[in-house]
Amino acid sequence: MSHVTTLATEIKLETALANGHPLESDPGWTLLEDAVKIAAEELGGELSTNIRDYYGRKLRCDWGIVTEGFPRGVGVRVSRSDGEVTFAYDSYGGYDAIAEKICDSIAQNYTALAVTEALRSLNYQVDLSEEAHPTEGRRFLVKGVL
């Protein structure tokens, strides 16, 4: 059965909300936008603010990636009430792997960017590089030197 899957991530943009500011001013907001843009570029996809389900119905999201291999797309949504970041997609018809790959890429990019910024905030000099891993595929190595 076709359905839109919503997956919780470990990312929750709470800093701005906790201080009574709009979510869009959260320090993670721009990072998340960058993470989605980079993932879209890596996967040869396009950015969108809508994704579609199996029946072609639109679903709004904060950012979305639509690729040739998965034209319905994967959406990223951030809860305005608690900052929880979720991925949404309809993988009906054998699109699970490609949808998960897009989600993985966004989450990995975001975490690498956040780790880089976190180390910089602690006054580390930071170097970010990419390394291959036999089972995980791509992995980022963030080196901080104090």
Next chain:
Amino acid sequence: MSRRIHIRVGRRGKVKADFVGFPGDDCFDESESLQTALAHYGIRVNSQNLTPKTAEEIERELEAAAGEDLDKTKTGVSDPLRRK
């Protein structure tokens, strides 16, 4: 010896950190600071698996650090996540 943190970010943003050159329990304090800094960006990490290094591991690190000090030219900087 300089203090270094090497953080590997794997699939789904899974994070593994390696603290190098922190004497005694300093790495635990730095780990807490890092967790706080990451929480600012909305990432919660669990450091329950933080384990002290063995004497052999520390010795290897010291040897590696000494080697790096002798070869300061190997400091190529790359940034695969170049932000626009």
